[in-house]
């Protein structure tokens with residue numbers, strides 16, 4: 001399902017710089033299917049307020065992030081197709097970059113007008129749990145005045161100062177995927193002025209299976 005050309009670009013970019021952006025990665029038809037699935041789940045009230053941290057460390061911090069989320073659980077054909085695509089991509093990236101990823105989690109996110117996610121990293125150094133972050137956008141005809149851009153910041157070097165100049169400012173346009181190494185790249189979602197739909201995915205190494 002993923003073209004060899006997209007796989008090549010993603011692997012080359014990740015190897016060279018640790019991040020990539022591919023426009024039109026998902027077809028318009030597939031984006032529509034995913035957005036319809038997301039909206040149906042929202043109507044069924046399957047979304048809940050996002051938090052930060054995991055399990056016992058989980059807290060709701062609306063000053064940091066204010067979106068609502070719903071985990072994908074492979075409950076229908078649309079999600080199944082998406083997950084087959086993720087399997088293919090994860091296997092291809094592993095083969096080229098030897099990252100040893102063996103598991104993923106995927107969630108839908110909805111940001112209402114006025115909502116945002118402040119600068120953060122998705123995984124902490126040494127934890128080696130979330131290896132690669134991917135974000136897929138589901139918003140057709142998105143224009144600049146709608147806001148909601150993803151800002152990706154340079155890697156923070158050991159003992160180095162944080163750099164506040166983003167490497168990219170990415171509008172959440174339908175079909176685009178952004179991917180980066182989870183431990184290395186701080187990022188944020190600017191305030192959106194229109195309802196913003198996305199899918200965030202983390203390729204992971206399951207605990208207890210960390211390669212030495």
Ligand SMILES: O=C(O)CCC(=O)C(=O)O
Nearest residue numbers: 117122135150189198200
């Ligand atoms: O939606 C985005 O552009 C990024 C979301 C994000 O950073 C996250 O969910 O951790």
Ligand SMILES: [Fe+2]
Nearest residue numbers: 120121122187
């Ligand atoms: Fe994030």
